[in-house]
Amino acid sequence: MKRFQRLLAAVLTVCFANATMIQTAQAGMISTEQVARTGAEQGTGHERLTAALARADVQTAMQQQGLDTAVAAERIAALTDEEASALADHIDSAPAGGIIGAILLVFFVLLVTDILGLTKVYPFTRSVR
Amino acid sequence: MTRTAAPASRSRRAFATAAGGLLAAAALGGCAVQTAGLLADPPADLAPAVELADTPFFPDDSHFCGPAALATALGAAGFATTPHALVDKVFLPGRAGSLQLEMLAGARRAGAVATLIPGTLEALMRETAAGHAVVVLQNLGLSWAPSWHYAVVVGYTLDEREFVLRSGPMRRQQLSFRTFEHTWNRGGRWxxxxxxxxxxxxxxxEAEATRALVAFERSATPAAAATAYRGGLARWPASVTLRIGLGNALYAGDDLAGAEAEFRSAAEAHDAAAAWNNLARVLLEQGRSAEARRAAERALAHAGPLEAQVRATLAEIDAHAPR
Structure with a gap:
């Protein structure tokens, strides 16, 4: 099952990557993303390969984070190459807005800092001015 | 189970964290730099108070502040949606939250152009004054005990020194400039x-707008992408990237004449190899091989890293119309 999922992930990644690549590659047009990119590597096969690998990495990581294969593939398709590479590097560590973490442990500290107006964890605090 | 041992070590740890936190708080105490500057010398043309009261509100008390904030901002921009509909687009279960890049991508998938703005309190104020709700990432906790949170700035009052936000369960959170700045600083002023x-x-x-527009093209229909690029060109008419982007969007929408005009304009104004190459492609598709070859040769003159693609264009021209 696990192996099947990984295979499916790989196939979908390639499909989605191609959907955007073929658009430009078939017609031989240089894409705006390519124009916008700066640096010596611009437009080289090496960069394309790196981007494709980044997308595959993000696909795997997203599935490990609980997304199903198709949902992850759609989300990756909406990312630029630059964004996909950034996400591949930081998906486990980048800020994920939504988690109210570590609050119990540091309740007291945060209460004090809330009152000092440095943080705003608790709705009931009113900071000193 | 060693249940009795746990409280002692936990309370010691809690004490240590508390002490550390107070030290950190003391160290952080005086760093609301922007607030001080802004209050000392507010820009003369800044409206004293703004509130976008019509901005929708989606109360959230769980991990879905990402979808909620995004639905709020999209609703304010005329894209009616719900947090529920956005969960699959921006929420990452394993991280119990939403990542910044996916918030931008989620907005684009809903049909909006999502642009990062400068990390200044003044920029937040000027956007709300222009009628734009702003999604912000805050770290409501501390750097070493982060509590990442998305909220939407919908206004401010200079007199009261407060921002007004749609935030979590609060329809109208009033947060002092100073506290907001601390929480926003810790989130990277994003x-x-x-x-x-x-x-x-x-x-x-220009750099952020260009980044946003190029990314938008990926998810947008050709017509929407063309409209978006035109909006960018209205402000930065000299941008070669936006001009080529408009050409590519028109081409994707099968408007060959329109695409030709934009590529020609970018090619002649900037002598950009990408513009010459794409112009050559559009000309070739219209059966104008001689003109296409001239354009492709201009592209080859300084193709740099694009050389392989330009040579492929030339080869195709040769295949259609041998020299």
Whole structure:
């Protein structure tokens, strides 16, 4: 099952990557993303390969984070190459807005800092001015 | 189970963290730099108070502040949606939250252009004054005990020194400039505005607007992408990237004549190899091989890293119309 999922992930990644690549590659047009990119590597096969690998990495990581294969593939398709590479590097560590973490442990500290107006964890605090 | 041992070590640890926290708090005490500057010398043309009261509100008390904030901003920009509909687009279960890049991508998938704005309190104010709700990432906790949270700035009052936000369960959170600045600083002063294609944030830089528009093209229909690029060109008419982007969007929408005009304009104004190459492709598709060859040769003159693609264009021209 696990192996099947990984295979499916790989196939979908390639499909989605191609959907955007073929658009430009078939017609031989240089894409705006390519124009916008700066640096010596611009437009080289090496960069394309790196981007494709980044997308595959993000696909795997997203599935490990609980997304199903198709949902992850759609989300990756909406990312630029630059964004996909950034996400591949930081998906486990980048800020994920939504988690109210570590609050119990540091309740007291945060209460004090809330009152000092440095943080705003608790709705009931009113900071000193 | 060693249940009895646990409380002792936990309380010791709690004490240590508390002491550390107080030290950190003391160290952080005086660093609301922007607030001080802004209050000492507010820009003369800044409206004293703004509130976008019509901005929708989606109360959230769980991990879905990402979808909620995004639905709020999209609703304000005219894209009616719900947090529920956005969960699959921006929420990452394993992280119990939403990542910044996916918030931008989620906005684009809903049809909006999502542009990062400068990390200044003044930029937040100027956007709300321009009628734009701003999604911000806050770290409501501390750097070493982060509590990442998305909220939407919908206004401010200079007199009261407060921002007004749609935040979590609060429809109208009033947060002092100073506290907001602390929580925003700890989140990297990250903020974006989502707008319909053709409109751009008042404070966006050319670099960020370009990044946003190019990314938008990926998810957008050709017509929407063209409208978005036109909006960018209205503000930065000399941008070669936006001009080529408009050409590519028109080409994707099968408007060959329109695409030709934009590529020609970019090619002649900037002598850009990408523009010459794409112009050659459009000309070739219209059966104008001689003109196409001239354009492709101009592209080859300084193709740099694009050389392989330009040579492929030339080869195709040769295949259609041998020299």
């Amino acid at each position: 903020a974006f505005v989502a707008l319909p294609p053709g409109e751009l944030p008042a404070t966006a830089t």
